Amino acid sequence: MFASFHAIVPMLCVTAAGFAAMVAEAFREKGEPMPIGPLGVVGLIGAAVSTALLWDRHATSFGVVTADNFGLFVTAILIVVGLLSLAISAPTVEREGLPRGEYYALMLFSLAGMMLMATATDLLVIFLALEVLSLAIYVLTGIRRDSQMGAEGAFKYFLLGGFSSAFFLYGIAFVYGLTGSTHLDRVGTLMAAQATSSGPLQILAVGLLLVGFAFKVSAVPFHMWTPDAYEAAPPAVTGFMSTGVKAAAFAAFVRVFLSALEPLIGGWSEIVWVLAAATMILGTVVGVAQTSIKRMLAYSSVAHGGYLLLALVSGNDTAKGAVLFYLLVYAVTNLGAFGIISVLETRDQANDRVTDYAGLWSTHPTLALMMTFFLLSLGGFPPMAGFIAKWYVFAAAIHAGYVWLAIIGVLTSVVSVFFYLRVIVMMYMSAPDADTRTTLPAVPQLAGAAIVISALIILYLGVLPTRVLEWAAASVSGII
Amino acid sequence: MIAVGIAFAVTMLGLSSLLGPRKPTPEKLAPYECGMPPVGDARERQSVKFYLVAMIFLLFDIEVAFLYPWAMALRDLGWAGYVQVLLFMLLLLAGYVYVWRKGVLDWGAEST
Amino acid sequence: MPTLTHYLILSAVLFAIGTAGVFLRRNVITILLSIEIMLNAVNLTFVAFGRALGSVDGQIIVFFVMTVAAAEAAVGLAIVITLFRHRESLNPEAFTMLKW
Numbered sequence: 001m002f003a004s005f006h007a008i009v010p011m012l013c014v015t016a017a018g019f020a021a022m023v024a025e026a027f028r029e030k031g032e033p034m035p036i037g038p039l040g041v042v043g044l045i046g047a048a049v050s051t052a053l054l055w056d057r058h059a060t061s062f063g064v065v066t067a068d069n070f071g072l073f074v075t076a077i078l079i080v081v082g083l084l085s086l087a088i089s090a091p092t093v094e095r096e097g098l099p100r101g102e103y104y105a106l107m108l109f110s111l112a113g114m115m116l117m118a119t120a121t122d123l124l125v126i127f128l129a130l131e132v133l134s135l136a137i138y139v140l141t142g143i144r145r146d147s148q149m150g151a152e153g154a155f156k157y158f159l160l161g162g163f164s165s166a167f168f169l170y171g172i173a174f175v176y177g178l179t180g181s182t183h184l185d186r187v188g189t190l191m192a193a194q195a196t197s198s199g200p201l202q203i204l205a206v207g208l209l210l211v212g213f214a215f216k217v218s219a220v221p222f223h224m225w226t227p228d229a230y231e232a233a234p235p236a237v238t239g240f241m242s243t244g245v246k247a248a249a250f251a252a253f254v255r256v257f258l259s260a261l262e263p264l265i266g267g268w269s270e271i272v273w274v275l276a277a278a279t280m281i282l283g284t285v286v287g288v289a290q291t292s293i294k295r296m297l298a299y300s301s302v303a304h305g306g307y308l309l310l311a312l313v314s315g316n317d318t319a320k321g322a323v324l325f326y327l328l329v330y331a332v333t334n335l336g337a338f339g340i341i342s343v344l345e346t347r348d349q350a351n352d353r354v355t356d357y358a359g360l361w362s363t364h365p366t367l368a369l370m371m372t373f374f375l376l377s378l379g380g381f382p383p384m385a386g387f388i389a390k391w392y393v394f395a396a397a398i399h400a401g402y403v404w405l406a407i408i409g410v411l412t413s414v415v416s417v418f419f420y421l422r423v424i425v426m427m428y429m430s431a432p433d434a435d436t437r438t439t440l441p442a443v444p445q446l447a448g449a450a451i452v453i454s455a456l457i458i459l460y461l462g463v464l465p466t467r468v469l470e471w472a473a474a475s476v477s478g479i480i
Numbered sequence: 481m482i483a484v485g486i487a488f489a490v491t492m493l494g495l496s497s498l499l500g501p502r503k504p505t506p507e508k509l510a511p512y513e514c515g516m517p518p519v520g521d522a523r524e525r526q527s528v529k530f531y532l533v534a535m536i537f538l539l540f541d542i543e544v545a546f547l548y549p550w551a552m553a554l555r556d557l558g559w560a561g562y563v564q565v566l567l568f569m570l571l572l573l574a575g576y577v578y579v580w581r582k583g584v585l586d587w588g589a590e591s592t
Numbered sequence: 593m594p595t596l597t598h599y600l601i602l603s604a605v606l607f608a609i610g611t612a613g614v615f616l617r618r619n620v621i622t623i624l625l626s627i628e629i630m631l632n633a634v635n636l637t638f639v640a641f642g643r644a645l646g647s648v649d650g651q652i653i654v655f656f657v658m659t660v661a662a663a664e665a666a667v668g669l670a671i672v673i674t675l676f677r678h679r680e681s682l683n684p685e686a687f688t689m690l691k692w
Contacts, residue, residue, distance in 0.1 A: 019574050026581035124653055131660045135667050142671055148678040155671050159623065162664055163614055166630035169657065170607060173634050176650065177641035531673055535666040542662040545655055 006059040007067035010047040010075050011115040014082070017043020018108030025101020037086050037093075040104050044082045047115070051075050063183070064122035069475030070324070071119035074251040077328050078118065078244060081335060082111045085240040087450035088339035092236045094444075095347055098143055106143075107240065110136035114248035123172045123182040123260075126252050130168070130216065133248060134161050137241050141233040153232020160215060160225040168212025174205035184260040192263040206261055206268050210275075213256075216249040217305045220278040230298035235345060235352075238294065239338025242301045243331035250308055254323055258315055265315065272313045277408050279306030284412040288419050293341060294352045296419055297334070300378055303416060304330055310409055311393045314400035321473035322392040328468070329377070329389040329461055336454030337374040340367055343443050343451075354423055358430035366452075367443065368427045373455045375420040377462070380413045385461035392469070532584050543572055599640035606633035620675070624668050631661045 005012070020043075021036045028034050051072050059067045067075075085107060093100050113132030120126045138161065142154025176182050178201055179190040194202065211222065218226040230238045257268065283303025290296040308326060311319040344351045344367070361368040377384035390413060397406040461468060550557065550565050557564075579585065606629055613626030635654045642650020 019571070022578050023574055026578040124656060128656060128660065131664070135663055138667055138671065142674060145674055151671065151674040151678055155620075155675050158668055158671050159614070159627075162624075162627045162668065163611075163630070165664075166607075166610070166627060166634065169631065169634045170637065173637040173641065176638065176653070177644070180645045180647065180649075182649070182653070528673060531669060535669055538662050538666050542659050545658060549652075549655070 007061035007065045009050040011112040013043050013046035014108050014112040018105045021101050021105040036100050036104050040086050048079045064125045065119050066121045073324050073475045074118035075115050077247050078114050081244045081331050084335045084450050088342050088447045089236040091444040091447050092234050106136040106140050114244050117248040118251035121184045140237045149232045153229045157225050157229035164212050164215030167208050171205050171208030187260040213253045218302050219275045220282045223302045227295045227298040231294045235338045235342035239335045243334050247327045276306050276309035280412040284416045292352050314396045319396035320476035322396045324472040326389040329385040332454045332457045333374050333377045339451045340371050343447050357426050360427040370455045377458045379417040379420040383462050385458040388465045596644040603633045603636040
């Protein structure tokens, strides 16, 4: 009886930690300090150990969750995301006086949902996991109840999220109607049998699923919620959702579209081609015009979604490995960057305009250096991990014959360097405002350590990527 | 049959509206509210408590939807099914305890 | 005798009504209701397909979708209440702090 639980042990650990956090919060007196954050760390370590034990075992639970290496790699990324997010959240929770149990419980529940989404092999379970992670994230976006902006951002995110999940579900309904099953490998076999005579229903099913996924990975033209939600949420939450949701959604996206719906690739590859191109171009061009760093990073996140779509449309094994490596690099880099934004925020001021970063080098030299690392990695500069990640994605695209798309990708990433460099120039060349010098707060130790660790990881992945790359490439064989 | 029914209803309603006496008074024209004279504005602000309780009802109401199928297949599912439902209820209980401790269910005057 | 096609057309119409409601209505609660209509249109599709295929899977899926819809409605209402406390309005055009 217990063998069937093996594949879900990582998410069980995280869920248990989440529940413990919730119950602890229920019995916490007002103002009583309680180590709820460390509780989450314990759960995540449990998840990490079980992920390591499950590696190469290909365990299956109840026929709907498969812990294959692809899913486990994404689970590992999510564990890294979780640990870094917990570390950079701690000062935010203190400063804003947020109910800590609620905050960490929501974060852990949403992490469990992300892990489920990455390993689920049944469309219905993917939908449920998507909802588990989204509902928790909507609340996290609006967790600052006294902030009107937070409530508005949460509402917009909720509205478009609920709207898109209805489309996703409608797509599942048509897949179920066509094949009589929601299980991915049965859907794959039956779709392959029907592929020769694909009618309007197949196209409708694929289109609706595509709309649902495109919303979640914020692909153009379904990206409208991204900058608003990213700006409204506390930066620690933004870092968490921009990386975690992307990793989970792309894992499911790859699983659904490159295995179950692969037989219909002729029908969807051109649509995804257009989506990828539009996402890369719009994310970059609009990003240039932003004055808020959070909005700039939101559009950068849109553009990065475009590069990942580029890998998806390429569809070969190299591309799947590239997606995994890219997700890891993007997660660590973006969390680091949002960690810096988070520690520079004060109770009254977001300090997120580009001009607020003027002269950061003279006031917080270490933070300025770290921010430089992260921004260069996001832009894809050679010694950083972002360069290797982009290189592999473009190589996979060229290998698959999508030369034009790769050219668009290279051009947009060259343009994107402009807006990352603008911040860097601001940090080093400009003198700080007389008043910002005093308002920038001191850096909390834990968050500072998380930022330094993120920077070290991207340096390591940039200089010696071979091991992790091989690991990523090896884990894509045998995706269900 | 349906035609006869419709015709009967239409005839009766028509006759009563043609033949019935009509003396409108302000009380008669006011919207009917369980016999009492209407007090205040219908768009009065409600306490947020009501919304909270409605929300919680919504969630705990749906859980029963999962208990009916289980009850129908109780014998087939055996102890494994029992343990699973117990776990499900325990998780909901944790949520209930949370709601309780957070004071959502306090209706006393002293709570805010 | 209604066939599968009739049910599918009905649910497609309902789904379209829900979608139109999200875009056209100017009240936050009505927009939430429109999303519920969309989810219920999908439920109808699931039940119709399940019946046509002769399996109960469709109905079981509906249970899960109902739960999700309830959870979504609860979270949505909670967010609307917080919004209302800041703005005293249910018109989405009043929520203009963030540019779309």
